[in-house]
Amino acid sequence: MQLTAIGTVAVTIVMLGTFLYxxxxxxxxxxxxxxxxxxxxxxxDDVDDARAKSIAAKIAGDARVTGVRYIPRKQGLREMRExxxxxxxxxxxxxxxxxxxxxxxxxxxxDVPAVAASIARIPGVAKADFAADTVTKLLRAAAVLGRxxxxxxxxxxxxxxxxxxxxxxxxxxxxxxxxxxMQLVGATGMYIRMPFIAxxxxxxxxxxxxxxxxxxxxxxxxxxxxxxxxAFLPLHVDVLQLAGQLLLTGAAxxxxxxxxxxxxxxxx
Amino acid sequence: xxxxxxxxxxxxNGTRALDDIDLSIGKADFVFLVGHSGTGKSSLLKLLxxxxxxxxxxxxxxNIRVDKLRRxxxxxxxxxxxxxxxxxxxxxxxxxxENVAFALQVTGARSKDVMRQVPRALDLVGLSHKSRxxxxxxxxxxxxxxxxxxxxxxxxxxxxxxxPTGNLDPSNTTEIIELLQRINLKGTTVLVxxxxxxxxxxxxxxxVRLENGRILHDDxxxxxxxxxxxxxxxxx
Numbered sequence: 001m002q003l004t005a006i007g008t009v010a011v012t013i014v015m016l017g018t019f020l021y022x023x024x025x026x027x028x029x030x031x032x033x034x035x036x037x038x039x040x041x042x043x044x045d046d047v048d049d050a051r052a053k054s055i056a057a058k059i060a061g062d063a064r065v066t067g068v069r070y071i072p073r074k075q076g077l078r079e080m081r082e083x084x085x086x087x088x089x090x091x092x093x094x095x096x097x098x099x100x101x102x103x104x105x106x107x108x109x110x111d112v113p114a115v116a117a118s119i120a121r122i123p124g125v126a127k128a129d130f131a132a133d134t135v136t137k138l139l140r141a142a143a144v145l146g147r148x149x150x151x152x153x154x155x156x157x158x159x160x161x162x163x164x165x166x167x168x169x170x171x172x173x174x175x176x177x178x179x180x181x182m183q184l185v186g187a188t189g190m191y192i193r194m195p196f197i198a199x200x201x202x203x204x205x206x207x208x209x210x211x212x213x214x215x216x217x218x219x220x221x222x223x224x225x226x227x228x229x230x231a232f233l234p235l236h237v238d239v240l241q242l243a244g245q246l247l248l249t250g251a252a253x254x255x256x257x258x259x260x261x262x263x264x265x266x267x268x
Numbered sequence: 269x270x271x272x273x274x275x276x277x278x279x280x281n282g283t284r285a286l287d288d289i290d291l292s293i294g295k296a297d298f299v300f301l302v303g304h305s306g307t308g309k310s311s312l313l314k315l316l317x318x319x320x321x322x323x324x325x326x327x328x329x330x331n332i333r334v335d336k337l338r339r340x341x342x343x344x345x346x347x348x349x350x351x352x353x354x355x356x357x358x359x360x361x362x363x364x365x366e367n368v369a370f371a372l373q374v375t376g377a378r379s380k381d382v383m384r385q386v387p388r389a390l391d392l393v394g395l396s397h398k399s400r401x402x403x404x405x406x407x408x409x410x411x412x413x414x415x416x417x418x419x420x421x422x423x424x425x426x427x428x429x430x431x432p433t434g435n436l437d438p439s440n441t442t443e444i445i446e447l448l449q450r451i452n453l454k455g456t457t458v459l460v461x462x463x464x465x466x467x468x469x470x471x472x473x474x475x476v477r478l479e480n481g482r483i484l485h486d487d488x489x490x491x492x493x494x495x496x497x498x499x500x501x502x503x504x
Contacts, residue, residue, distance in 0.1 A: 181357055184317070185422065186346035187374035189339070 002203060005167035009207025009250060010214070012160040016153060017215045017246050023149050024242075033138060037109060039116045041102040042127045052100055055124055059104055064115050067105040073098045099126060109138075157253055160207070164257035168200050172265045179266065193262050200258025201251050208250025212243045269295045269426065269457045270316060275325030275335075277311055277481075285311035287481040289325070293459065295425075298452045300468050301461040302492055303478035309461035312478070313428045316459075317349045318342050330425055347375055350419030350427045350456075354434035356411045358403040358418075364390070365399040368417045375422065389417040393447060409440030416447060420456075427451060429460040433467060441467060465492040 041059070043052060052070065060068045071079070076098040106115050112130050120128040172179065182192050219239055270293040277286040286308045293299055301309045314320040315327050318334050327334040330348060337345060358367050368389055372382045390396045393413040403411050412432060419427060429448065433441040445467050452458045462468065468475060468491065475490030476483060485494055 177357070178359060181359065181370065182374045184346065184351055184357070185371035185374060185418070186343045186348075188343040188376075191374060191376065 002167065002171075002199070005164055005203045006206045006210065008163045009160045009204055009253070010210035012156050012163075013208050013211035013246050013250055014214050016156045016249065017211055017242060018218075019149065019152060019156075020242060020245070021215070023145065024238075026145060033134075037106075037112055037131055037134070039102075039104040039106065039112065039119060040127075040129045041104055041119055041125055042129070043100045043102075044124055044126045045099060047100065047124045051124055055122055056102060058122055059102065059119055062115060062118065064106055064108065064111045065104055066107045067103075069103040069105075071101045071103060073100050076101055104128075157249065160204070160250075160253045161257040164200050164203050164254050165261035167203065168196050168258040168261040169265060171199060172196060172262055183266075189266065192266060193259070196262040197255060197258050200254040200261070202254065204250035204252070204254025204257075205247060206250075208247045211250075212246055215242075215246075269293055269297070269330060270459070271326070271328040272312075272315070273326040273328075275315065275322045275327060277308075277315065277320060277322045284481050286315075286322070289481075289483060291476065291483065291486070293457060296452065296455045296457055297474065298449070298458045298471075299460070299474045299476060300471070300490075301459060301476050301478065302463060302468055303484075304463065307478040308481040309478055310430050311481075313351070313430050313459065313461055316426070316428060317346055317351055343375075347422050348424050348426065350416075350422070350424040352412070352415050352419050352427065352429040352432050354431035356403070356415045356435075358411055358414055360403055363400050363402055364395055364406070364414050364417075367403065367414055368421050371418045371421050385421050385423075389421040392420065392451070393417045407440065408436050409443050412436065412440070412444050413447065416444070416451075420451065424456070426457045426459070429458070429462075431462055432460060433462065433464050438466075445471065468492040 041055075043055065047055070056068050056070055059065055073096050077096050080098070104115070104119065106112050116128040116130050119125055179192055216239075270291070272289050272291040275286055275289040276284070278284045289308075289312065291312075301312060303309055311320060315322055316329055316334065318337055322335050325335070329345065332345060334345065359370065362370065365386060369382050369386045372385060377385075386399075387396065390399055393416050395410060395413055395417065398406065398410065403414065406414065412435075416427075416432075427448070432448070433444050436444060441464065448458050448460065449471070472489045472491075474486070474488050475492065476486045477490075477494070478484065487494060
């Protein structure tokens with residue numbers, strides 16, 4: 001009976017742990033991409049170095065901006081050549097087509113569109129560009145993922161709670177004679193409750209431990225293989241913290257589930 | 269010690285178990301509560317140890333308004349009330365000693381007190397020599413004596429007995445009633461719900477007769493049936 005509860009809790013928490021792991025990975029992957037997003041600010045042809053400096057100061061003055069890098073047109077061309085390598089045939093160019101530019105880094109990816117819009121309004125700025133589509137889509141995906149994640153976690157936790165509550169109810173039922181006598185001779189409600197609460201917490205913690213063991217095996221056996229195949233994925237989840245979270249979740253679910261289960265049965 | 273004033277109890281299914289009961293029982297009294305099955309004897313006892321709450325009226329036990337008692341205080345009340353049932357309610361997998369000690373252990377008694385009080389209770393009911401036996405190895409009378417020892421081990425002021433001899437043969441019945449009388453002589457208030465006419469008529473103690481949830485009569489030194497107790501057949 002107790003084994004069923006522990007097993008089901010373990011399965012639930014393995015699912016929860018996997019989900020949290022995937023969510024953390026995706027979110028750190030997403031954050032990584034978002035961090036790389038810069039605003040490309042192109043200056044008008046008539047802007048000289050002095051004016052460029054004052055525009056840079058103005059952009060840097062925005063609290064949301066973390067860095068401004070000035071890229072003169074010559075450097076811009078060089079960088080483009082390096083990036084595109086042989087695909088870029090410079091012999092076709094008669095003059096440098098690139099304007100002087102800034103690369104602007106923004107602290108919070110959410111602010112990128114607004115910062116870009118405000119930079120575009122500065123006189124002398126011809127264009128403030130960013131990967132608008134990518135940024136907004138990523139932000140939206142991250143938000144949806146977060147919400148779906150919360151919903152899934154709630155469902156999984158609820159499942160575990162119901163299973164523990166039912167197990168405790170069966171235990172209470174099996175010991176009903178003893179409980180009736182305890183109540184009769186004046187044992188306090190808390191005294192009667194405690195063993196069942198302890199059992200609920202134990203079921204939750206044991207389930208979580210089994211789950212953590214399974215996830216640990218996955219961490220050392222499966223993750224390196226995925227990391228080798230998908231090198232771009234940052235698989236740096238704080239495993240200890242995750243284990244702690246799962247253990248706490250197990251214990252909390254066990255506590256709450258058994259508390260309500262016993263309370264409803266005993267009316268104490 | 270026990271006071272009921274205008275007590276009415278109706279169960280959720282609509283059955284009126286008790287109807288406007290007034291009853292007063294003094295300290296160290298011995299009272300028989302008699303009547304047919306379903307006349308409200310058990311319900312009246314349940315009110316006293318707060319298994320039930322009346323719909324109206326006042327229930328006072330040892331100066332405590334039981335009908336107004338908060339749930340958290342029920343445990344303390346019950347430590348002052350011993351309850352014995354027809355079916356003994358012993359734990360079959362615990363020995364006599366363990367069954368009696370259980371009542372102390374679950375109320376947080378120190379093991380020193382358990383070691384002192386359990387032998388005293390077992391001695392009182394005359395079961396010291398069978399303390400290591402399981403309930404299944406005892407006669408009905410011995411099982412009931414174990415249950416009485418458990419009810420008394422906390423030194424309660426009141427002992428409530430709900431058909432304590434219902435499952436016993438005449439000789440065991442006599443044994444249990446004599447034990448209850450001895451307990452009463454030590455100053456414990458004893459209230460016995462029974463429909464054992466022979467016992468009631470032989471004892472000649474206070475008899476409260478219930479019928480359809482009402483007190484029909486309440487006699488000092490009474491008989492099971494008022495006026496019939498002197499019949500040679502029944503009192504023999």
